[in-house]
Amino acid sequence: MTLSFNLSAAVVCITGGGSGIGLGLAERFLAAGSTVITTGRRDSALKAATERLPKLHVFQNDAADAAERSKLVAWLIENHPQLNVLIYNAGIMRRLNAASSTTEDWAETQKELAINLEAPIHLMQLLTPHFLKQPEAAFVNLSSGLAFVPPTFAPVCESFPSTHAFIQLLLSEEYTLPPATCLRCEAFFLGWKQEPSNIS
Numbered sequence: 001m002t003l004s005f006n007l008s009a010a011v012v013c014i015t016g017g018g019s020g021i022g023l024g025l026a027e028r029f030l031a032a033g034s035t036v037i038t039t040g041r042r043d044s045a046l047k048a049a050t051e052r053l054p055k056l057h058v059f060q061n062d063a064a065d066a067a068e069r070s071k072l073v074a075w076l077i078e079n080h081p082q083l084n085v086l087i088y089n090a091g092i093m094r095r096l097n098a099a100s101s102t103t104e105d106w107a108e109t110q111k112e113l114a115i116n117l118e119a120p121i122h123l124m125q126l127l128t129p130h131f132l133k134q135p136e137a138a139f140v141n142l143s144s145g146l147a148f149v150p151p152t153f154a155p156v157c158e159s160f161p162s163t164h165a166f167i168q169l170l171l172s173e174e175y176t177l178p179p180a181t182c183l184r185c186e187a188f189f190l191g192w193k194q195e196p197s198n199i200s
């Protein structure tokens with residue numbers, strides 16, 4: 001499915017858009033005339049992003065924390081009531097061998113699952129009532145080829161196929177949204193990127 005929005009009217013929140021692929025996406029949406037809000041944990045990255053893209057709105061936020069996710073959604077609805085696109089881009093992939101993933105502190109494992117799996121599901125849940133009031137809206141999830149071929153060097157990457165399964169569920173008939181709305185759910189599967197400047 002392709003986004004056929006009027007991008008100049010879109011109000012887009014990109015999680016983790018202070019650097020990397022998210023920042024590249026922010027630049028593209030701004031160039032298309034969208035209003036763009038980006039989040040991230042590091043103030044320094046958000047500040048650098050606004051220096052590069054002066055029209056960018058930023059909100060410091062940790063997507064791994066449920067209370068912070070609720071705070072983000074409340075702030076977005078209050079400050080950007082026309083918000084109609086969420087690009088869930090924040091994500092991590094820790095390189096571990098299988099043995100160390102089974103013996104590490106649970107808090108470390110849980111943090112990865114919280115960022116990659118819990119957060120996109122929770123944010124969709126929080127934003128769906130608001131998105132259903134918009135003329136058109138979209139959830140876009142940045143996924144990975146690792147959803148199909150989980151690598152041995154990153155065993156906690158099972159979060160990718162799980163998130164993918166959730167997106168497929170949203171796209172299936174089993175999850176029914178009010179039929180009059182135009183709420184879309186998209187997933188992009190990325191290959192390997194070395195430099196943010198390579199994004200096209």
Ligand SMILES: NC(=O)c1ccc[n+]([C@@H]2O[C@H](COP(=O)([O-])OP(=O)(O)OC[C@H]3O[C@@H](n4cnc5c(N)ncnc54)[C@H](OP(=O)(O)O)[C@@H]3O)[C@@H](O)[C@H]2O)c1
Nearest residue numbers: 016019020021040041042062063064090091144190192193
């Ligand atoms: N690069 C690739 O080749 C590739 C391939 C497949 C899929 N992907 C997926 O594409 C997405 C972006 O990848 P990337 O290469 O651009 O990653 P990146 O360069 O590591 O950037 C990740 C961004 O997410 C933010 N972030 C991380 N944890 C966060 C949290 N808890 N809350 C809010 N923001 C958080 C980071 O900012 P802060 O540190 O300031 O929070 C950073 O701006 C990820 O979901 C990744 O899994 C990437």
